[in-house]
Amino acid sequence: MSDIADIDEEIPEVGTLPLDAWHRARGARMVEFAGYWMPVQFEGIMAEHNWTREHAGLFDVSHMGQLDVSGDGATAALEALMPGDFAALKPGQVRYSLLLDQDGGILDDLMVTNAVHHFYIVVNGATKWDDIAHLREHLPDEITVNHLADDALLALQGPEAAQVVERLGLVPLNEGWSAAHELKFMQSAPYRWGDVPLRVSRSGYTGEDGFEISVPADHVASFADALCAEPEVRPIGLGARDSLRLEAGLPLYGHDLGPETDPIEADLGFAINKRRRAEGGFPGAETILASMGAPARKRVGLLVEGKMAVREGASIHVPGGEPIGQITSGGFSPTLQRPIAMGYVDAHHAVPGTALEAEVRGKLIGLTVATLPFVPHRYHR
Template sequence: MSENSKNLKQLPLGDWHRDLGARMVPFAGYEMPVQYEGVMAEHIWTRTEAGLFDVSHMGQLQLTGEGAADALEKITPGNLSALAAGKIRYTLLLAQDGGILDDLMVTNTGRNLYLVVNGATKHDDIAYMRSQLPDNLTLDHLEDAALLALQGPKAAAALAKLNIQPLQEGWPTPADLYFMEAGPFLWNDIPLGISRSGYTGEDGYEISVPAEHAVTLATALADLEEVRPVGLGARDSLRLEAGLPLYGHDMGPEILPVEANLSFALSKARREEGNFAGAERVLSQYPNKAGKKRVGLFVDGRQPVREGATVVDDASAAIGNVTSGGFSPTLQRPIAMAYVPMALSETGTAIIVEQRKKQIACTVADMPFVPHNYHRKPKL
């Protein structure tokens, strides 16, 4: 272990990653695997087979008590009180002025609300939520739980081989879950919380497991022929292709939901109620009244544009910024996300990006760049 790594938190699977030859890097205060055999190979494997990600740095929380959903709605714009047991909703944690403090997934377990928040912000999120929620609610940080993500078109077939059972007879199996559904399960007497969700645009699952059993589960999954471990590098290129924003890069406290192109997270019922943090400011931009907007970019040539590059006008004056960028292994071309003036946000609009004093031609593109492959419930 290097001198620098001594100051980083260690994942329950840290030694497991090293034994598999992972290259470890600092991320969100943890030492985490960035790649095993290479980002390109791991990316393509996830798009065609099933990749196994360790996302145990994420914050897993439980909110318990009467009126938990109603209380959480005061600082999120999602319709959480209408969330049925076993269902998941993506929402945003909003500051009192409407700025985005984090994005998160909320599951109604039927007993409480289970939240997954970003690793780099989890402690600030917990402090903010505790300051805003009533005293009768209990917010627990599940620090003794690891979190694995199994992602890819063969994820369901691979997971089925482990013969994971629902906690009660008659409840759905993991294969029966649809996108944004979750449930409690047992595997060899180990309790698992499994959701059909993820951060790659592919079908797949996120699996919460007691940290003491994380190596056992990860080994069983990695031993399956469809599954290979995948690091942070491919996770980032996969989510970029899927058009999914990364907190701290593509959004932050200075950004409002409409600007972030996350208007879908402002549910109709909550817009009509207007009783969430920063609602007046947030809704003043809805649906398309913001001055800027996060968009996708196709980049001309082969040179990627990176976070921090500047969007400029014809006179080379700065009018926006690139927040994520890289080479798309699936499309075999560079792509990016950027904030541009709303007037330039239409698909097909020509954009100029300046990077290291060189101007690069780009075009506003629809997101996701690569179509999502979620296992959605058929519409009746």
């Protein structure tokens, strides 16, 4: 487990999610995260991590914000706040994007779906209230931002997720759409499970194949029961979600990303496509586009020597020399059986194979810059 123990202490009251009792009944160890009580583990992080890599893990990610953005001109209005090419999104297509401040700093990373007559957007749990306020403040009055507060969100992740979804017998709500298990990576569509409406997206945060499924909160317990009745599926906590995303080289907002980072140094330049690079028109565009070829620092993967994990905040040094960066995420990799980390270093020290050191409680630990991801993605394209 890397940085998942960090707690959002700015929210005085801890909320509960629709599956709170469901998790507790299954022996989950609950922790405060992003303002909610959430399961960090059920049977153990290592076992849950490996189960997801080999079978299918069920994650409760209902703390995340689900938004519906609609109105005439919504496409252009969203493009004025983010660098994504939403005009090019086909119906049902999902795109990773970034909410930027006026200087190009990252306020959040999120997923935007063309849901035909509106945009369906999923934002991070710890930032959702700020995101909603930012959108409502900066979008034109004719654009409506609806927080889907009555919907839960589950993520079914792992190589056996598709066969489980196939068995559910979901019925497409839109004519001409394929079965849910036949969706490709970054495709999304509405379905029906019995009489229960769902939105199914083939996406996730583990590097594995999988689905994120929006479910009405009053039906989520029965839906989770149906999933976990399948032999391939077990409930998985936040601890394994964190170790999986770290192995996949995926950044965590508030740790690897924040207002002090821009998309290029964060290695997220792919979120700015050719048209947006040519036209600009998003916050901080001039600064961001000017740094595309040569950012001053870069987010990198780091292999850690020995058995000791290096955690967020540890300084990164050239061997025997001055500090040139900082660790932003770190932990033990169950798949690689060694500690790994991510962090930011000066660009000229970001070449894979570069030897560096981290200072941990006065001790120097060897690092080697590695190509991300640490474990190859297995998305269904």
